[in-house]
Amino acid sequence: xxxxxxxxxxxxxxFKIFIILFSFLSTLPLFFILFHLIKxxxxxxxxxxxxxxxxxxxxxxxxxxxxxxxTFILILVSSFxxxxxxxxxxxxxxxxxxxxLSNVVSxxxxxxxxxxxxxxxxxxxxxxxxxxxxxxxxxxxxxxAIMMLPVIIKSTEETINLIPESLKxxxxxxxxxxxxTFLLVILPAGLSGVLTGILLGISRIAGETxxxxxxxxxxxxxxxxxxxxxxxxxxxxxxxxKSPFPEWHQKAxxxxxxxxxxxxxxxxxxxxVVKRWKVxx
Amino acid sequence: MESEILKIENLNAYYFDNHALKxxxxxxxxxxxxxxxxxxxxxxxxxxxxxxxxxxxxxGARVTGKIxxxxxxxxEMEPMVVRRKIGMxxxxxxxxxxxxxxxxVLSGYNLNGxxxxxxxxxxxxxxxxxxxxxxxxxxxSLHKRGTFLSGGQQQRLCIARAIALYPDVLxxxxxxxxxDPISAAKIEELILKLKENYTVVIxxxxxxxxxxxxxxxxxxLLGELIEFDKxxxxxxxxxxxxxENYLLGKFG
Numbered sequence: 001x002x003x004x005x006x007x008x009x010x011x012x013x014x015f016k017i018f019i020i021l022f023s024f025l026s027t028l029p030l031f032f033i034l035f036h037l038i039k040x041x042x043x044x045x046x047x048x049x050x051x052x053x054x055x056x057x058x059x060x061x062x063x064x065x066x067x068x069x070x071t072f073i074l075i076l077v078s079s080f081x082x083x084x085x086x087x088x089x090x091x092x093x094x095x096x097x098x099x100x101l102s103n104v105v106s107x108x109x110x111x112x113x114x115x116x117x118x119x120x121x122x123x124x125x126x127x128x129x130x131x132x133x134x135x136x137x138x139x140x141x142x143x144x145a146i147m148m149l150p151v152i153i154k155s156t157e158e159t160i161n162l163i164p165e166s167l168k169x170x171x172x173x174x175x176x177x178x179x180x181t182f183l184l185v186i187l188p189a190g191l192s193g194v195l196t197g198i199l200l201g202i203s204r205i206a207g208e209t210x211x212x213x214x215x216x217x218x219x220x221x222x223x224x225x226x227x228x229x230x231x232x233x234x235x236x237x238x239x240x241x242k243s244p245f246p247e248w249h250q251k252a253x254x255x256x257x258x259x260x261x262x263x264x265x266x267x268x269x270x271x272x273v274v275k276r277w278k279v280x281x
Numbered sequence: 282m283e284s285e286i287l288k289i290e291n292l293n294a295y296y297f298d299n300h301a302l303k304x305x306x307x308x309x310x311x312x313x314x315x316x317x318x319x320x321x322x323x324x325x326x327x328x329x330x331x332x333x334x335x336x337x338x339x340x341g342a343r344v345t346g347k348i349x350x351x352x353x354x355x356x357e358m359e360p361m362v363v364r365r366k367i368g369m370x371x372x373x374x375x376x377x378x379x380x381x382x383x384x385x386v387l388s389g390y391n392l393n394g395x396x397x398x399x400x401x402x403x404x405x406x407x408x409x410x411x412x413x414x415x416x417x418x419x420x421x422s423l424h425k426r427g428t429f430l431s432g433g434q435q436q437r438l439c440i441a442r443a444i445a446l447y448p449d450v451l452x453x454x455x456x457x458x459x460x461d462p463i464s465a466a467k468i469e470e471l472i473l474k475l476k477e478n479y480t481v482v483i484x485x486x487x488x489x490x491x492x493x494x495x496x497x498x499x500x501x502l503l504g505e506l507i508e509f510d511k512x513x514x515x516x517x518x519x520x521x522x523x524x525e526n527y528l529l530g531k532f533g
Contacts, residue, residue, distance in 0.1 A: 174446065175361045
């Protein structure tokens with residue numbers, strides 16, 4: 001009997017050690033990534049790197065300002081396209097459970113989430129690039145917007161599912177029309193969830209390269225026109241990393257560091273948003 | 282009987298195949314408190330949700346029959362218009378969590394796009410909060426969120442929100458069942474005061490409550506209206522044996 005209990009305690013301890021060990025292991029890759037990025041990129045990081053345009057190989061200096069601006073423009077374009085559609089679809093899904101159309105939509109959203117990003121790039125190429133006759137930030141934004149959609153739809157749906165039905169009835173019972181009930185009562189109450197979904201969607205697309213290869217295309221110059229090709233951080237990293245020039249490799253490391261920093265900031269921001277706009281029912 | 286404000290004629294309500302209310306005929310008198318009592322699942326809540334047309338929002342809901350508010354059939358009016366004339370207070374306090382106490386009271390105006398001047402706003406807020414006995418408790422924290430109040434205060438805020446629109450009828454769906462006894466007593470007191478200006482229809486499964494606050498009582502059983510009369514009569518000499526059995530606690 002005594003022995004048996006001793007073995008049980010031992011197993012308990014072992015189990016605890018294992019889960020701690022493995023959870024620590026799962027964070028290791030991130031530390032390695034950060035370590036590498038800082039080690040290899042820090043030498044290129046400078047004020048100039050952030051605010052200058054790229055220079056040809058061989059010339060000293062040069063930066064990635066066009067890619068940083070481009071990434072933000074792409075994020076803006078894709079958010080502008082996907083947020084209204086995604087939030088509306090999320091509202092529809094949570095308001096019409098177990099109806100045929102909403103079940104179909106919900107299933108399609110799940111499938112859309114699994115579509116490889118390169119395929120979305122091809123779709124945007126066929127839909128936007130071909131008819132317009134040129135690569136553009138807009139087409140890249142379309143590809144990224146399709147990627148963001150499922151994240152926004154699902155998070156909006158889940159957020160609104162959590163808002164008590166009684167809140168909606170309170171508003172309706174005052175004679176408030178359905179659309180105002182949603183826009184002025186339900187959405188504000190779920191703002192933190194919806195915003196978090198949007199930020200997570202953005203951080204998901206911020207690092208995408210594949211959908212941009214034949215849509216946004218890349219551009220060594222500063223471009224603010226969404227109807228023209230545009231550079232982006234992931235695309236710049238891709239180009240620099242596969243080049244044969246060691247100094248470009250270093251710039252790719254530094255650009256990766258910046259990209260991770262942006263995604264990291266978005267994640268922290270989404271945590272803050274949850275705290276700030278959390279609504280007590 | 283005094284003048285009636287609501288007249289329900291042959292009302293039937295369904296959820297899918299479930300026949301929840303069967304041929305209800307009821308006249309609700311003006312400026313009185315009418316209690317609707319009955320065991321769980323008898324259709325009390327469905328009945329008052331038919332009166333402000335919230336019932337039809339439930340999945341599978343259907344209604345036949347007529348309900349007249351004064352002389353107009355509410356089923357021929359726009360639901361939004363009906364709901365502005367017939368206010369509702371729910372079982373659980375549900376103030377708008379994103380709004381301050383001040384905004385909660387005015388929400389019926391603000392959400393409906395009715396513009397008020399600053400003076401009108403302040404007048405309505407003070408007057409309504411005084412009516413529900415909340416003014417002295419919250420006058421210094423009007424711009425704090427309503428959800429920080431206690432449960433009983435929240436429920437009085439919800440009543441304020443409903444009566445701020447000066448409805449003809451105030452429906453209450455077990456308004457005290459989620460509250461502690463002291464808060465519940467305050468709400469009961471308030472209901473007695475409210476009937477000077479409003480007609481109150483209150484659903485309750487608490488018999489003592491019905492006998493304490495109501496002038497008229499309707500007894501529902503399995504979707505049928507068994508008896509409707511002066512509360513005094515129902516509680517002392519009911520004419521239907523089923524009412525008597527219910528009051529004696531033989532079922533329900």
